[in-house]
Amino acid sequence: MRTLKSDTLLIASCIIMLLSCQSKVTKEKLGKNIASVLGQQSGVFAVAFKDLTTGEEILIDERESFHAASTMKTPVLIEVCKQVVAGKFSLTDSIVLKNEFKSIVDSSVFTLDPQDDSEQELYNHLGEKRSISSLAYDMIIASSNLATNLIIxxxxxxxxxxxxxxxxxxxxxxxxxxxxxxxxxxGLINTTTAYDLMVIFEKIANGEAVNPEASQIMIGILSDQKFNEIIPAKLPKDVKVAHKTGNIAGVNHDSGIVFLPDGRKYIVVLLSKEAKDEKAAIAAMASVSEMIYSYMMQP
Structure with a gap:
C-alpha cells in the first residue's frame, strides 16, 4: 500500500528529475553561450572544442587564420619526436647554445633580445651545451624563443x-x-587555425602523433606548462591540462587537452586577435573554458 511518505518521495524525485532536465545545457545552447561571451569583446575569436569520447564538436570561426605566435611550438615538438623515432638524433644529444640565426629572406644573421623572451636564463649560458630534450622542454613550458630557434x-x-x-x-x-x-x-609569418590545432592535439591525445610513446612524452611536457591564464585558469586545480599558449601584441591563444577525473578527455582551442583590451579577452576565453568544462561535467 502506498503511503503519504512514499508519494511525497516520488513527487520530490520527479521534481528533481524535471529540474535536472531543464537545467541541462545542450551543445547548441553551449555554442550560443560561448558566442555571446566572446561577442561582448573587441577583437576576433575562434573556438574549437571536441569531446574525444563522443566526437561531439563546437566550432566557431575554426578556419580563420591567426598569427600562430608560440602555438607553433607544439608542431615543432611533434617534429622533434618524429625525427627522434626516425633515428636522426637522440633526445640526449646536445646542442651548443648560441644567439645567432639566419633570416629565411636572405640568410643574414639576426639575434634575439633576451628582454623579449619569456625565458632568459639560457642567455647566461651561451657557448655551453644543452640536451635536445631540455631545449624542447623549455620551448614548451617556458616558451623559450632561444630554445625554439635552436630546435627549428x-x-x-x-x-x-x-x-x-x-x-x-x-x-x-x-x-x-x-x-x-x-x-x-x-609578411612571412607562422600561421594557424583553431581547427588545425584541434586536429594535432587530438592526434597527441589518441597516441597518434608519431606513436603512442612519443605522444605520452609530449603530453608530459605540455602538462608542465607555466602559463595558465586561459584554459586552466578557472578549472579545478586537480584537473590536468596539457596545453600550449601563444601571445604577441593583440594576440592571445591557448590550445590543448583537458583530462577529466573519470578518464574522459576533450580538446579545446581558443584563439584571439585584434583585441583592444587583452586582459578582458583573456578573461573571456578563460570563462569559455570554464563553460566547456561545466558542460562536460554535468550529469
Whole structure:
C-alpha cells in the first residue's frame, strides 16, 4: 500500500528529475553561450572544442587564420619526436647554445633580445651545451624563443609544416623561428587555425602523433606548462591540462587537452586577435573554458 511518505518521495524525485532536465545545457545552447561571451569583446575569436569520447564538436570561426605566435611550438615538438623515432638524433644529444640565426629572406644573421623572451636564463649560458630534450622542454613550458630557434634550426621548419599536412592539419604554416624581422616585414609569418590545432592535439591525445610513446612524452611536457591564464585558469586545480599558449601584441591563444577525473578527455582551442583590451579577452576565453568544462561535467 502506498503511503503519504512514499508519494511525497516520488513527487520530490520527479521534481528533481524535471529540474535536472531543464537545467541541462545542450551543445547548441553551449555554442550560443560561448558566442555571446566572446561577442561582448573587441577583437576576433575562434573556438574549437571536441569531446574525444563522443566526437561531439563546437566550432566557431575554426578556419580563420591567426598569427600562430608560440602555438607553433607544439608542431615543432611533434617534429622533434618524429625525427627522434626516425633515428636522426637522440633526445640526449646536445646542442651548443648560441644567439645567432639566419633570416629565411636572405640568410643574414639576426639575434634575439633576451628582454623579449619569456625565458632568459639560457642567455647566461651561451657557448655551453644543452640536451635536445631540455631545449624542447623549455620551448614548451617556458616558451623559450632561444630554445625554439635552436630546435627549428635542427629539424627544419619545412619538415614541421609537412608533418602537419601528414597529420591532417592543412593550414598550419611553420615558416621560420622567432624574431626574424626581415621575414616579418615581408609578411612571412607562422600561421594557424583553431581547427588545425584541434586536429594535432587530438592526434597527441589518441597516441597518434608519431606513436603512442612519443605522444605520452609530449603530453608530459605540455602538462608542465607555466602559463595558465586561459584554459586552466578557472578549472579545478586537480584537473590536468596539457596545453600550449601563444601571445604577441593583440594576440592571445591557448590550445590543448583537458583530462577529466573519470578518464574522459576533450580538446579545446581558443584563439584571439585584434583585441583592444587583452586582459578582458583573456578573461573571456578563460570563462569559455570554464563553460566547456561545466558542460562536460554535468550529469
Amino acid at each position: 634550426e635542427l629539424v627544419d621548419a619545412k619538415n614541421v609544416t609537412q608533418t602537419m599536412r601528414d597529420l591532417g592539419a592543412r593550414d598550419i604554416q611553420v615558416l621560420r623561428g622567432v624574431e626574424d624581422a626581415k621575414a616579418f616585414d615581408r
